[in-house]
Amino acid sequence: xxxxxxxxxxxxxxxxxxxxxxxxxxxxxxxxxxxxxxxxxxxxxxxxxxxxxxxxxxxxxxxxxxxxxxxxxxxxxxxxxxxxxxxxxxxxxxxxxxxxxxxxxxxxxxxxxxxxxxxxxxxxxxxxxxxxxxxxxxxxxxxxxxxxxxxxxxxxxxxxxxxxxxxxxxxxxxxxxxxxxxxxxxxxxxxxxxxxxxxxxxxxxxxxxxxxxxxxxxxxxxxx
Numbered sequence: 001x002x003x004x005x006x007x008x009x010x011x012x013x014x015x016x017x018x019x020x021x022x023x024x025x026x027x028x029x030x031x032x033x034x035x036x037x038x039x040x041x042x043x044x045x046x047x048x049x050x051x052x053x054x055x056x057x058x059x060x061x062x063x064x065x066x067x068x069x070x071x072x073x074x075x076x077x078x079x080x081x082x083x084x085x086x087x088x089x090x091x092x093x094x095x096x097x098x099x100x101x102x103x104x105x106x107x108x109x110x111x112x113x114x115x116x117x118x119x120x121x122x123x124x125x126x127x128x129x130x131x132x133x134x135x136x137x138x139x140x141x142x143x144x145x146x147x148x149x150x151x152x153x154x155x156x157x158x159x160x161x162x163x164x165x166x167x168x169x170x171x172x173x174x175x176x177x178x179x180x181x182x183x184x185x186x187x188x189x190x191x192x193x194x195x196x197x198x199x200x201x202x203x204x205x206x207x208x209x210x211x212x213x214x215x216x217x218x219x220x221x222x223x224x
Contacts, residue, residue: 006129006189007204013133015211018140019218030086030141039090042138045131046084047105052127053191054109055119075179076187083135083184124192135184136208139177140215177212181205 088098119127185208186201196204 002200002203003207006125006132007207009129010132010136010185011207011211014136014140014208015214015218018137019215021137030138031089033089033092035090039087039092041130042083042087042090042134045134046080046087048127049080049131049188049191050105050109051112052119052124054112055116055124056113058118058120061121073187075182076191079135079183079187083131083138086138121193125189128188128192131188132185135188139180139184140212142180177209178205181208 093101185204
């Protein structure tokens with residue numbers, strides 16, 4: 001299957017939900033403190049990925065290459081650290097407490113690995129999906145912060161020329177989203193179920209990119 005349910009869910013999230021959340025959130029960036037709800041959701045999403053990574057696969061599942069042996073390990077690690085750090089920062093957790101939380105997480109992952117039940121691919125995909133959605137929202141926030149947008153995309157533009165320039169800048173940011181997609185979507189989803197080739201993931205990335213452009217477009221329209 002070229003596109004899966006997660007791809008359509010992510011597209012809707014990035015095109016509709018993330019812009020609405022960003023518009024309501026004001027000036028808060030992904031690494032700003034004072035966001036307890038967002039911080040908690042990010043850490044819970046990371047916990048889902050860790051559980052997915054630690055869980056054993058059913059014996060009757062076709063053998064697949066380990067995540068450690070795949071090219072996705074680099075992007076996966078980067079995306080996981082990005083969301084983890086942004087979660088702790090949003091909650092304002094002291095650094096000494098962060099260390100203890102991470103140690104407890106490692107101990108829990110080891111326990112799950114050896115004592116927990118095996119998890120089928122649909123369950124693992126469900127565990128990873130919240131992380132992918134939240135990561136997509138963080139990416140939208142990064143676009144907004146880098147572009148210097150406040151409240152509504154291009155709302156501060158004083159003329160049509162300024163607005164078009166702002167949209168062009170956002171378009172270039174969207175085009176460079178491949179690295180973020182690899183870190184925040186491709187890598188985590190490969191943890192859940194290593195599948196898909198260049199055609200599948202190329203199409204999925206195009207859908208993701210189109211959802212970014214759509215989100216930018218409708219916010220620009222209501223701002224005008």
